[in-house]
């Protein structure tokens with residue numbers, strides 16, 4: 096609204112003419128932080144009295160004028176249902192001494208605007224406002240008003256607009272998305288799923304009483320909907336759930352989880368839990384703990400209860416002592432930590448699809464993204480990968496973040512098998528990894544002069560490669576080349592012959608096969624693959640200079656290919672040369688001093704910063720050499736200078 100009226104954004108409150116705080120009242124902690132943050136602007140207001148400070152959102156609605164008593168430097172407060180009045184409020188406020196209060200509306204008018212989104216990969220899209228559920232501990236129905244669903248046309252328009260602007264993922268937002276337009280949420284998901292350009296859909300929050308089989312069915316069948324459901328349990332005690340007015344029993348919740356896992360077996364399920372709700376006994380708490388152990392949520396937000404007037408539970412005695420709340424909170428945090436770690440470790444060694452979102456904030460050299468189960472993954476890579484879906488192998492884990500490496504698929508081309516081909520048994524066997532059956536079926540078909548013999552020879556050769564029967568694979572692939580030189584499968588067969596040699600460790604012959612491919616099909620899409628595999632072969636043979644050249648060629652000449660990502664990673668890993676390390680320092684100045692001394696003596700010295708649990712280290716390295724013998728020679732010269740040396744790798 097303000098951007099449309101000519102305002103511009105700034106990152107710094109010191110430069111701003113208007114500072115708006117959007118507040119949340121769901122938890123006491125959030126309110127305390129908001130008050131403290133708004134309080135810090137008192138000095139700014141004294142320095143620049145013309146700066147307008149506004150408090151928007153649920154806290155404005157919950158506390159009304161009382162907020163101004165605590166924060167007298169605030170110029171206006173505005174409830175969620177009044178937010179469309181902000182431009183007029185700003186106009187009115189100029190020159191006025193009295194603060195303005197706009198909290199009279201109960202429900203927000205229809206949301207017509209396309210929300211402002213910063214440039215990025217992933218965006219939130221509000222699909223509904225307010226809530227009718229009146230869970231006894233929750234303030235939302237009082238501050239956000241009745242549940243209102245946005246018209247689906249408006250939502251789809253916003254999502255299309257996001258797709259046109261390069262966004263790849265949307266998260267549909269609402270207090271209870273499952274009651275969108277009555278029971279229209281699945282239909283909305285289906286429509287969003289059809290929007291070209293959007294690759295992933297998430298949604299939050301689902302109320303367990305409304306999440307049903309139709310939703311689980313849609314999560315299974317709609318290709319873009321991620322395998323992640325946030326399903327707030329709140330408590331595992333029947334008595335407490337009743338008092339909370341949640342509308343389900345622990346048993347019903349468990350049944351829903353079982354049903355969801357039946358439909359979407361690899362679905363991550365996350366939750367919210369409240370400990371210390373009025374009347375929660377040790378027995379009730381144990382019930383929650385047991386249910387968490389049984390369900391094994393992928394992650395959980397655990398909160399200590401605090402009364403939120405006028406929510407109904409605020410009339411109950413807050414009778415669980417603070418210390419008991421603390422203890423219960425800690426017990427569940429520890430339990431969840433164990434379960435989350437166990438579940439995250441299940442990804443290790445497996446491939447997972449990651450949407451790359453950005454550079455990693457903590458380590459700009461790395462990229463960060465999330466897999467469908469909403470687990471963060473960091474990996475090496477180039478900026479061009481941001482916004483792309485990438486297959487990643489989970490190689491390690493740090494905290495709750497997976498450390499990924501790009502997947503080298505030797506059989507990428509199987510994706511090119513035509514869709515009608517998928518109908519045949521042989522293709523099904525191959526795609527499902529049943530290579531022995533694929534071989535049997537191929538041989539059976541070839542004995543009766545089939546129509547698509549070229550394709551069958553190709554799948555036979557690929558399957559034999561997969562089974563490690565490289566010679567036999569080669570025989571069939573060469574037959575294909577001889578009998579069907581003009582077939583679409585001929586180039587693929589040439590690559591597959593190279594792959595067979597590569598997999599059996601015969602890098603010389605593999606290189607020749609890839610070179611033959613490049614000579615025959617220089618302009619084909621597969622040339623990037625052939626060059627990349629040539630690089631791998633030459634790297635394995637220790638011809639690192641040549642390997643570097645091939646990787647650079649792939650990166651430069653085929654920038655949009657998957658192999659360009661892999662090549663960039665190989666080049667960034669510095670695995671393509673020998674070097675001699677002559678020192679590792681915790682103080683950068685010491686590393687610089689040694690590096691300068693060596694450079695003055697004409698050594699090719701450089702510093703590499705590395706992190707360890709004890710802090711940063713600065714390693715001084717000399718030389719980038721293709722041959723180990725040369726590195727050994729260099730190490731001897733450096734030892735003669737009195738330096739301790741080690742040859743890497």
Ligand code: SF4
Pocket residue numbers: 226227228229230233234235236270271302
């Ligand atoms: S469903 Fe319950 S907890 Fe969620 S917003 Fe509505 S009242 Fe609050």
